[in-house]
Amino acid sequence: MATRYQGLWSKAPLFRTLDAAQIARVGALVEIRSLDPGQTLFLAGEPCTGFFVVLDGAIQLLRPAEDGGETQLNLLRPGQSFAEAALFAGAEFPATARALEPTLLAKVPRVPFLALLRSDAELCLRMLESLAAWHHRLTFQIQTLRAQDTAGRLRSWLAEESRRAPNREILLRVSKKVQAAQLGMAPETFSRHLRQLMDAGQIAVEGSRIRILGNLDE
Template sequence: MSIGKIKVQDFLARLPLFNDVDPEELDHIAESTTELHVPRGQQIFRRGDPCVGFHTVVYGQVKLSFVSPGGSEKVVEIIGPGHSFGEALMFMEKPYIVSAHALADSLLLHVAKSAVFDELQRDPKFARKMLAGLSRRLHGLICDVEAYSLRSGAQRVIGYLLKEETPADGDQIRLEVSKNVLASRLNLTPEHFSRILHELANEGLIGVDGRNITIFDIERLRNYGG
């Protein structure tokens, strides 16, 4: 099985979950892996659908979200290349509790539950890796809850801007998703998110041009609202 010129086994072997799996077992897992080419905006699964495996992103972006009783969308997570989703519900044998949509043209791999369970029975180290991955996901969710509870909206936005970057004054950061999606991810309304960007711009900390954010004063930005 191949992804263009790349074998599925080669891609799976790069994932932390599979990087110590024997080639023969990796072949078995690859045989139970399906490629999904998902155009931007298309739904991958909906809340309530059965979970019969987990997905990993080769390229593109996936949004995990649900709709509140009031009808508004809450973005739970944005999944990028090299990351996976759906493992916890696969083990619980429960239906999906969120919906998934492609934010960009994406290529996903769906690894069947049967192949994962076979590998778990064969190799205890694989089980430990699965537990480690799920623990990291849980830790991230706890950090999100802490941020929503204890940090201001401005601090959440700044934390997002600086989370994976070490920018200097004059550097530019491009938002990976639309402002509406990002606002929901940060537990803000789109209007509040826009007000925060304007506030930071008026303070001379950043410049805003569509999705492009220019850092003007990194030290003041880090300490803003603290």
């Protein structure tokens, strides 16, 4: 079954510099997991057993709060991977992972994957190259975000999401409070900028749906 989904999981950042033979070696280890909405994949503090690539659906990463609740750290969509750092560090999962909707995952199990890296120096070097490239890209994104004001940050996010959304209609899969935090702004600031874009006729907001009406890249 892993071969069936190879075209999806192999596009994760960690695998992008691997050749076909190396992808096949990793693919021999990959396990496919499916989760129902609300189903927990792992809990914060559990030993890391591997890392994952989202193939379909969405995964919430949640941090336990002192009051017994949870705070969402991130929302992962198809093509994104998670838990790599815990795998390489031999550590515990730092957050809880839970499916927001029906979700399909590719799991790369820790023990056989590390054994593969130890046995194949070229594969290991290729993956280090992928990690370095991904780190460079994330650093660039952070620098770009820091250079933008909050309004520009929101416009850039809306423009990027709309390019992937059908009919340029974005579905907010998390609360506006969580989305604001992911963009590095207060919820009130997020709502104010949305209202300004609505007043300018560039977007329409209906509940959790944002429809793009104008060119946000201008």
